[in-house]
Amino acid sequence: VDSAVEAARRREGPQVAGWVNAVLRRVDRRREYWLQAVPTGPDSLYNLAVRYSHPPWLVRRLARNISPDILEKFLAWNNRRPRVNLRINPFRAEVIEIVASLANVGIPARRSPIDPQYVILEHHGDPAHLDPVRNGRAVVQDQAQGLPSRIAAPWPGERVLDLCAAPGGKTGHLAELCVRSRIVATDKSVERLCLVDEMVSRLAYGNVTVKPFEDVLTGKERFDCVLVDAPCTGVGVLARRPDLRWRLRPDDIPRMAAVQLQLLRYAAERVAVGGRIIYSTCSVMPEENGEVVAKFLSEHRGFREVPAGDFLPPGTADANGRLNLLGPEIGGDGVFAVRLARRG
Numbered sequence: 391v392d393s394a395v396e397a398a399r400r401r402e403g404p405q406v407a408g409w410v411n412a413v414l415r416r417v418d419r420r421r422e423y424w425l426q427a428v429p430t431g432p433d434s435l436y437n438l439a440v441r442y443s444h445p446p447w448l449v450r451r452l453a454r455n456i457s458p459d460i461l462e463k464f465l466a467w468n469n470r471r472p473r474v475n476l477r478i479n480p481f482r483a484e485v486i487e488i489v490a491s492l493a494n495v496g497i498p499a500r501r502s503p504i505d506p507q508y509v510i511l512e513h514h515g516d517p518a519h520l521d522p523v524r525n526g527r528a529v530v531q532d533q534a535q536g537l538p539s540r541i542a543a544p545w546p547g548e549r550v551l552d553l554c555a556a557p558g559g560k561t562g563h564l565a566e567l568c569v570r571s572r573i574v575a576t577d578k579s580v581e582r583l584c585l586v587d588e589m590v591s592r593l594a595y596g597n598v599t600v601k602p603f604e605d606v607l608t609g610k611e612r613f614d615c616v617l618v619d620a621p622c623t624g625v626g627v628l629a630r631r632p633d634l635r636w637r638l639r640p641d642d643i644p645r646m647a648a649v650q651l652q653l654l655r656y657a658a659e660r661v662a663v664g665g666r667i668i669y670s671t672c673s674v675m676p677e678e679n680g681e682v683v684a685k686f687l688s689e690h691r692g693f694r695e696v697p698a699g700d701f702l703p704p705g706t707a708d709a710n711g712r713l714n715l716l717g718p719e720i721g722g723d724g725v726f727a728v729r730l731a732r733r734g
Contacts, residue, residue: 391418434458442466447640448625455676460716464674467718468628468635474511475502475722476520476528477536477559479593480566483527485509491522504703504720505540507566508533526593531559532630534722537706537713538619538670539563541698541727546570548614551606553657556582558589560619565595573598574613576606612662620650622673626717626724643677650678654686658693664734667693670727674716679726686730698729 391414399407417424429437435453439446442465453461476499478485485501489509492499497520502508510533511517522528539560544550548571555561555575564573575590575598577583587600623646628635650671657667669686671678687693697711708714713727 391415438462438465442469444468444628444635445638448635448638451640451643451675452625456716463718464716467716470629471514472532472629472723473721474513474517474530475532476509476511476517476522477531477533477563477566478507478509478522478528479526479562480507481569483522488522488528492520495521502533504533504706504722505536508536510721529559529562529593531563532627532723534715534717534720534725535559535672536563537702537725538617538668538727539567540703541670541701541713541729542567542615542617542666542668543701544568544571544573544615548572549611549662550574551613551616551657551660552576552619553606553616553653553660554578554619554621555586555600558586560617561586561598562589562593562595564617565598569597571597574606574611575600576603578603606660607656611660612665613660614662614665615668616657616661616665617668617670618650618653618657619670620646620653620678622646622650622671622678623675624672626672626674626715626726629717630723643675646673647677647682650682651685654682655689658686658690658732661732663732665732666696667730667732668727669730670713670725672723672725674724674726679714680712683728683730692733693730694733696729696731698727701729 394414395407395411398410429440431437435449436446439449444465478488489499498512499509502510517523517530523530542564544564544567546568550564550571550573552561552575554577556577556579561575575586590598590600623638623642624631624634654669661667698713699707699711702713713725715725717724
């Protein structure tokens with residue numbers, strides 16, 4: 391309330407600030423009433439949008455592909471307070487060791503049922519201040535966001551390109567999954583690529599090289615695996631970015647889909663014959679996921695989609711062998727990923 395009143399005062403002056411203060415104080419006095427209030431108008435989707443605090447246009451878009459009961463669960467899931475997930479660096483610590491050390495400082499933690507390399511914390515402070523994170527034994531990353539790296543499944547001796555590497559979470563995961571693979575990390579944003587470089591140096595990933603984006607695109611090197619963790623609207627991670635739902639606009643979806651398709655085209659030029667592209671997003675919008683994949687495959691007859699289920703934990707792949715989760719199913723973020731193989 392105080393922050394909102396101060397913002398109103400700076401923007402509109404003391405009279406508007408007083409009005410904002412009066413309204414919000416009254417709402418606060420009847421907090422439970424407003425939390426339980428249910429709109430009763432004839433437009434059920436608008437009612438859902440109001441009840442779960444989402445833009446009506448976004449709820450209508452989601453309703454095209456999600457059944458009403460699942461849609462309501464997804465909207466409610468976006469309003470949760472997300473748990474902190476840590477990916478344990480297997481070369482610096484054991485999961486059981488990290489769980490015990492956190493318990494010693496009063497932070498309950500448990501091994502993820504989805505991926506044994508992760509722990510889930512009952513903790514809502516800044517995870518950067520946790521000892522395992524500060525000393526490089528663990529990295530903050532949602533368990534769902536580690537699954538695309540599992541699909542990549544690097545092998546010893548393979549050359550792997552992380553095309554959209556910043557801020558470096560998946561790059562580090564790839565490095566940990568196979569220390570005998572050679573990973574090149576790049577990103578179109580020079581500023582954000584610096585974060586990757588800092589992370590690689592701090593955690594001493596000896597099998598990772600950070601290169602400028604233009605150097606990778608203009609170079610002649612081909613890779614056995616290219617990970618395209620594409621920039622997206624982020625509709626699968628709205629709980630972690632509460633402001634995002636109100637900043638998104640309907641035209642952001644096709645705009646991001648065009649960027650994603652172009653990145654896949656770049657990846658196709660860099661992958662070796664017999665190699666693979668892993669395409670992933672943290673969106674749940676079909677226009678950014680399945681439709682982008684379909685457009686890419688229609689342009690590139692030398693590629694085919696292959697099921698990724700063999701690389702994923704049980705129950706996380708859909709009927710088509712894709713990673714396609716809203717988030718509540720596994721208690722994590724929404725995520726999409728497919729495996730695209732280049733024909734030999």
